[in-house]
Amino acid sequence: MGNWRVFQSGFKPFHSTESALLKVLDNILLANDSGDAVVLVLLDLSSAFDTVDHNILVNRLERSVGITGQALQWIRSYLTGRSFCVRLGDCSSDLAELPWGVPQGSILAPLLFSLYLLPLGELFRKHNVSFHLYADDCQVIFPIKRDGLCTIQPLLDCLEDIKLWLAQNFLCFNEHKTEVILFTPPKTPGGAQGLDFSTLAPHQRAVVSNLGVKLDADLRFDAQVNGIVRSCFFHLRRIAKIKPFLSHKHLETVIHAFVTCRLDYCNSLYAGLRQAPVARLQVVQNSAARLLTSTRRSEHITPVLRALHWLPVFYRIRFKVILIVFKALNTGAPKYLSDIIHQHVPVRSLRSADQRLLTVPRYSLKSRGSQAFSVLGPSLWNELPADVKQATSLETFKGRLKTHLFSLAFGL
Numbered sequence: 383m384g385n386w387r388v389f390q391s392g393f394k395p396f397h398s399t400e401s402a403l404l405k406v407l408d409n410i411l412l413a414n415d416s417g418d419a420v421v422l423v424l425l426d427l428s429s430a431f432d433t434v435d436h437n438i439l440v441n442r443l444e445r446s447v448g449i450t451g452q453a454l455q456w457i458r459s460y461l462t463g464r465s466f467c468v469r470l471g472d473c474s475s476d477l478a479e480l481p482w483g484v485p486q487g488s489i490l491a492p493l494l495f496s497l498y499l500l501p502l503g504e505l506f507r508k509h510n511v512s513f514h515l516y517a518d519d520c521q522v523i524f525p526i527k528r529d530g531l532c533t534i535q536p537l538l539d540c541l542e543d544i545k546l547w548l549a550q551n552f553l554c555f556n557e558h559k560t561e562v563i564l565f566t567p568p569k570t571p572g573g574a575q576g577l578d579f580s581t582l583a584p585h586q587r588a589v590v591s592n593l594g595v596k597l598d599a600d601l602r603f604d605a606q607v608n609g610i611v612r613s614c615f616f617h618l619r620r621i622a623k624i625k626p627f628l629s630h631k632h633l634e635t636v637i638h639a640f641v642t643c644r645l646d647y648c649n650s651l652y653a654g655l656r657q658a659p660v661a662r663l664q665v666v667q668n669s670a671a672r673l674l675t676s677t678r679r680s681e682h683i684t685p686v687l688r689a690l691h692w693l694p695v696f697y698r699i700r701f702k703v704i705l706i707v708f709k710a711l712n713t714g715a716p717k718y719l720s721d722i723i724h725q726h727v728p729v730r731s732l733r734s735a736d737q738r739l740l741t742v743p744r745y746s747l748k749s750r751g752s753q754a755f756s757v758l759g760p761s762l763w764n765e766l767p768a769d770v771k772q773a774t775s776l777e778t779f780k781g782r783l784k785t786h787l788f789s790l791a792f793g794l
Contacts (some may be wrong), residue, residue: 389718392517393492395549396709397716399593400515400648404706405718406523406592407651408755409512410565411601415523419566421534422597423541424590426559427548430518431495432483435552436461439484439498447498460490483550492517498551499657500624505547516593518602561590565724568749576763595648601753603652607659610757614641622673634674634690641670645695650702651763654753688792696721699732699788707740707759708779722756739764740773 391402410420440458443449449457464480478636484498486493495518496681503519506513512523524537548555562585588604589598596605617640625633645663652660668683677686687694693701709715725745726739740760745751752758763771770786788794 388495389513390515391716392496392515392519394716395716399516400650401597401706401716401719402514402521403593403595403648403651404755405722406723407520408600410527411750411754412745412756413743414565414567415754417528417567417569417746418529419526419564419577421522421526422563422565422590422591422592422772423524423562423582425522425544425559426556426561427520427554428554428559429517430553431491431745433552433554433757434484434495434498435482437556438551439494442496447497452491457494460485463750486532498606502544502547505540505543509536509543511537511540519593521592526577532579534579534582538581540664542644545642552695556638557585558583562586563578563588563590563597565568565599565601569749571759574678593645595651598600601653601691603659607662610644611662611703612665615669617641617644618666618669618673625673632676636675637670641666646698649695649699650706650755653755653758660696662701667692667695684792691788693784693787694791697791701783701787703755703759704762704766704783705780706755707782708773708776710759712776714776719755724757 389405391397391399405558406422410422413420436458439461440454443457444454461484464485465477466478466480468475484494484763489553496515499515499518503513506522512525513521514521522537524532524534524542526532545555562582564586587597591597596603596609598605614766618637619637621633621640624636626638645667652663667687671677671683671686671690671692672679674690675686677683706719707723710720713720724741726741740763742760742764743751744758745754745757752761766783767786770779770782
């Protein structure tokens, strides 16, 4: 049950889709760096919150979680006695009892659903298969060792047990929407040699959507960047139409709400990417700055970004990665991220001992290992000036970090 709590990122303090994806990608990148292929299975559950059995849930809360007495009765009362009807115009059907599901729209519903799934953790451990969850989104990660038997049979056995468990607990496994993607090291573009992938082949995709991020088998993020650029320019064109009716302050707020948020969503995953995709995202930010300030295309954009105090995209990505490292060092990040960030402890007394350096794991491939959060995060942290690393509060750290990156970006 402990591992289950650790690797469930939905609706928990300091956890997010970004932290979940950082951990999953860290596992994939390090496995590829070691020469191992990785199978990622994205399980899809149909109407998961609507099919929770109340009796099973209450029993699980009592036996597995230890909730008893009045507290358990409150939860039972919260779940039962609900009804629904169908209304069309002025006509309504008779009320019908709602004997299943957790009430959606409340903060308690996703928590109860997470507890409903508790026994799944034992299935994953039984088959020695890694997993990560965000609410009802389940990711199964299975490395294929290059020096071992090239088989996915343990994964297939695990998936069969999961299907059986879901059926027994009245949860509907949507096989048609379940997706599989195979990540292979760059030196083996043809995939894992000798791997029998026929069972999962109908579900295999070159690109999958994972918690709002499109992952491609080469981890180049081309599909993700294409989607961001297309969406941002769509919104910029719409914002341009209402620009005459907005003050500068309100226009900037709208741009941040519809454009900047898309550039920043899970942008820590882009650290270490090639220059070309980052440059495309920078074009979006430049266009947003020109719209906000009415700057012509012929005018240089760097002074505009500096005047707006906007960090360029490349440095926004670095800002996010380093910020997550700070949180991991100061109990502000999930345990699964804190556990892969380690303080450097020199074997003998050195002047650098008080510089708050982190251990940078060794890696083999620049296109894989160097992009993993557990490698890139400490590398970027160690490059920071001492006064930035010595900040004691989150707000102080963010201020000093932005000032430092701002100086690097604009040569101040």
